[in-house]
Amino acid sequence: MRPHSLRYCMFLFLALLLGAGPSVSSAGYLDRTIEQEGLRVQFSIDPVKEQNAPAMLQADQLVRIRMAVTRQADGHPLNNWNVGAWLDRAVSAASGAMPSCAQRVAGYLGGDLLQRPLLDLTGYYVLTLDAEPSISVLDPSVSFAGRTSLYRSLKLKGRGFDWAKTTDDAKLFIGLAEEPAVVIADLQTLQTLTHIAVPGFPTRLALAPDERLLWVGHVAAGKVARQEGASIIDTVTNRLVKSVPLPAGHHEFAFSDDGRHVYVTSRQAGIVSILDAATFVVIRTITVPGEPLSVVSFPSKGTVWVVDGKYGRVHRYTAQGHPIDSIALDSGIGPTKLSPDKRYVLIVNPSQHRVHVLNATTGHPMHTITVSGKPYDVMFSDQYVYVRSLESEQVALISLAALEKPDPKPQYIPAGSGILAQAREGLPIASTMGLTLNRGGAFLASPTERTVYHYMEGMNAPDSSLRSYGHTPMAALTIQRGLRQVGPGEYSAVVKLPSAGRMVLALASDAPKIRECIGLQVERAPVSKESERIAFEWLSNSVAHAVAGKPITVSVRVKNGVKPAADATNWFELFIVPTRGGQGVRWPLRADEQAAGQLIGEGILSEPGGYYVHIRGSQAVDATFSTLLVESSSDTIGTRGQP
Structure with a gap:
């Protein structure tokens, strides 16, 4: 074979493997069908923004990866498919060779931290709300030998006080403690989108059940130019819809089952306002003798519970605000949570070092559990209740199954050596606890140690920790990164192409066992x-x-x-x-x-x-x-x- 013919064949082989960078059309950058192990995968890569999209893939460009997966036998969509995806350079930086597809996948699954891919579309990130002020994005896969796990940091204009994210991990909303604004961040690109001005200083943030609207409670904090009340933000358009003046005090939210009513407390004024969820008009007010610290709506029961911390009573109302009865507990009760199965109501009492457990149907008090150190926050996993205390380094775990038995006892795990009450910056109301993706463990922020601890249920103590040097974590949550199911058999991810050159996107699953590698040519982005x-x-x-x-x-x-x-x-x-x-x-x-x-x-x-x-x-x-x-x-x- 002549030398030029050999060079031509090699060029043709690389073009087929790595792609020739087609121009943008209605089909996008790539449209391919993969058929393996009884599955048909329609794979595509498209620009996120079609207007002014480059003709070829470019570094730093945002693209959307899509997969539609069906069974070849019957054409039915395949749901809950556990698929891994990694984007890396075609030529290995370590060996200088081009690994086979099987070798690539084996290396990624082996967890070699010295040869990580440029982009990992599996796993999750841990987000921390920092005192500095910022949001740290931590990658647990690169935490070793005391090294920082910081993947990215989002700077804020002020310290965050509360946050809320959509269930699809698409957007994050952050209320600032000392600025009259709510920050909206894109969790797929890990970038700040905008700041929404509100009339007061944000306190509690609550997403409506359909997640179209975000309700923001805000206070005046003694400033004449600021307003007590609630503001409503459209989560799709990222615009302020309306601000509603309300009586003075910290505001908590609950939503009715039919989506017609929103219940908003005003702690200082002793008022619960019932608003029409469509018009945002106050249609009824309920006067509480003491201080309404929490409000909980019971969708299937059509009732609303209001927790009066001053007099230690739980007032129950119909969905329309008519009184039903009152349950006497102890003064000092406060934060209240409904269990995921809607069977139990847990109310913490920091001053009395207690957690009250009530039957959600009857309101009957079932247990009073002693938890030392001023318990103040509650989180549920599938198997346990996590209770965090202000003056103890221990986190109490109570088995949900044990709540049906007499005298349930908590077990304790350490969350570092520091206590939350010693945090110099003051705690936000955002929780210091975040569930793991499989809901079988937790990430526990320890501000005094500037560390986030990982706990896996069944163990006696956390098994690992994450740090981001220069940042003080005050709250924690997890988000799924990369590919996620967005519809029946449909999986999607928005990614930022990390580098230019010849790339390979590797796909892998074990049930069924699939290994597929797709070549891509990524051009350099024009530098402005x-x-x-x-x-x-x-x-x-x-x-x-x-x-x-x-x-x-x-x-x-x-x-x-x-x-x-x-x-x-x-x-x-x-x-x-x-x-x-x-x-x-x-x-x-x-x-x-x-x-x-x-x-x-x-x-x-x-x-x-x-x-x-x-x-x-x-x-x-x-x-x-x-x-x-x-x-x-x-x-x-x-x-x-x-x-």
Whole structure:
């Protein structure tokens, strides 16, 4: 065979394997049918935004991967298919060879953390609501040898107080504690979409049962320009629909079974307002003698329970707000949860160190369980009730099956060595506990240790932990990443192509056993001047030293020759976070008049200890963090120089 013929055959082989990058049409970038092991898979890749979509796949582009799976024998859709998917370079960076499809899948399933794919479309992420303020996206698959698990961080304009996500893990809503705004984030792209202004400071966030509307309780917090009430946000259009003034106090929400009514408490005023869910008009108000701390709607019973913490009573009403009866418990009762099977109501009493269990049908008190350390939060798995306390490092687990028996006893597991009451930043109302995807365990945030612990049911203690250095987790939840079922036999994912070059998308399942690899050619994205990152380097050692209470000067230099703007709309700052946890401080960076391309930040740190120093700003920044060791002024450190 002639040399040019051999080269042509090799080129043809690679083109068939890796794809030739077809232009965008109604069929998208790729449309392929896979038939293996009795299954037919219609596989496609399309642009998320068809308008102005590039003709070929590009790095950093958002694309939608779709699979329609049916059984070849009868054409019925295949539901609950456990399929794995990974996108990686065609040529292995470790060996320089092109692995076979079976070798690729075996490597991914083997969990070799040194050879992870560029994009893993299996598993889950753990999200933490941080004090810094930010949301950390943690990848449990890369947590080893004390390494950070931080995959991505979403910066917020203020500390988050509560959050809520859609059940399809598409969107996340965050209410800010000190800003009159709700942040909306896209969980498929892990990016902030928008900020919605509301008249007051957000407290509780609650999604309506159909998840079309988000109800946001907000308070004035003593500010004349702010409003007590509730705001309604359309989760599809990301727009504010209406704001409704309500009596003063923290607001909790419950929704009627038929979707016609919304029940909203006003703690300080002692009022429960019943609103028409369609018109957002208050159609009835209920006066509670004390303080309505919780409200729970019972869809199948057509009743509403209001928990009065001041007088320790549970008031029951019809769905229309007419009184039924009142159940006496103990003063101090508060947060209330209905079990997933709708059989039990659990009410915690922090001051009395108790958890009350009531029959959801009759209202009859069944148990009073002692849980030490001021229990304040409840979460349900399929088998257990998790109870978190403010003044104990232990988490109580109560078997749901044991609630039908006399005298159920909790078992305890440690969630680190710190207690929640010691968190310097103050806890949000978002839960510090998040269920695992299989609902057989939990992720437990420990702010004082800046750690999230993983617990698997059946064990006596957490089996692993996650950390994101420089961030203090105050709440935790999990989201499924990658492919998920969106309809009968339909699976979809929106992904951001991580790199340019020859790629291979590997698919695998064990029931039935399928291995399929699809070649893709991804082009480089055009680089715009606005998208260039400004790279900084530290003009000091990686670990700098300073003295508490003395002025500190930190200098950085621009590496890539891009001159950073320094005006009202373009800024850079140092964000300094204690390694032990706590609120960070910000030092503005200003141009050094004596050195071109250099910026300096100045300030004083009064507390000795270790600090992480980050650079951030209005423009994209490329820089690692630095470590600053601040020693007590009584220590003799000589003249080590400034960091």
